[in-house]
């Protein structure tokens with residue numbers, strides 16, 4: 010059966026809202042955040058309408074129900090992403106908090122002269138926490154370059170790993186270039202050398218099922234809001250054995266074993282890292298998003314995304330004066346581009362007049378921009394619910410930009 014994108018679009022109410030001036034919305038900013046299906050919205054409102062209570066703390070009926078639902082959400086997400094028996098899933102505020110949690114925990118593990126390897130295509134969230142960790146511990150950060158076509162320089166990456174390397178952190182998919190890194194291969198190489206790995210899955214989970222156990226990493230992170238779930242919830246998956254060695258990231262209720270004036274002992278992960286009242290409705294919304302995604306034919310969805318990507322890429326090239334940043338084979342459906350004469354902000358402003366939502370700027374990847382000698386790009390990022398009309402609107406807009414700047 011062909012992929013029925015129009016049917017899928019009905020699940021996302023916002024996609025059919027008109028913009029002022031009766032502009033049709035072409036939402037191509039999915040890399041920044043995704044839209045939410047009705048099922049997620051309904052699940053969250055049901056919690057507040059019928060089930061709201063704090064978890065873990067009450068013997069009363071609602072609290073017990075909320076606690077059960079919260080733990081069921083953890084199970085749903087764990088199963089959906091293939092969390093292994095020796096791993097644990099911690100709810101965080103998002104990918105950023107998850108990476109900071111790991112970097113903070115590793116403070117007790119790293120020493121002066123140890124090395125951390127990151128890549129130049131990382132989002133700042135997978136870049137700056139490692140610099141701070143290095144500052145705190147005296148470790149050194151090594152930065153691995155990106156080839157002209159947007160692929161990671163794998164040879165350089167492998168060559169950088171040595172007996173001092175303790176951690177390698179890298180994106181599954183680049184939020185700018187769309188490059189899909191060969192993470193299973195990379196984690197296997199690192200594991201052989203006893204190097205811990207963190208995979209930033211913020212841009213991969215939105216494009217279809219990911220099996221964390223198969224990726225072979227020690228830590229995996231992603232954000233709810235990019236996977237059709239709410240903002241304010243995210244996930245860290247980590248090996249229990251490592252996480253239980255970490256000092257807590259935040260302290261407070263629910264993460265303690267026993268508190269006394271003489272000192273306090275902590276629970277094991279996940280509770281150890283979930284201090285305070287969590288975003289309960291967010292966890293339920295995240296589980297609902299995975300339930301929703303389970304109903305998608307991802308082989309067909311991937312084909313559909315790739316078709317739109319190639320239409321958009323070919324269309325932009327045909328217009329001329331457009332430079333696309335990142336054309337690695339098998340890349341994901343995101344196109345970062347600049348135009349010879351028009352500034353990215355002008356591009357986005359003109360596109361917005363036509364209802365086309367794209368992002369501009371450095372995309373929280375300044376080291377990558379510096380590497381390419383640019384300050385920013387426009388970026389169209391495509392989700393499975395985008396359609397041909399969205400791409401046509403983008404291309405019409407870019408033709409208009411070209412005419413306006415007359416080059």
Ligand code: PMP
Nearest residue numbers: 103104105132134184211212232
């Ligand atoms: N990593 C990547 C690759 C991202 O694209 C993003 C968000 N743009 C993040 C990390 C950070 O995600 P969040 O802001 O949701 O914590």
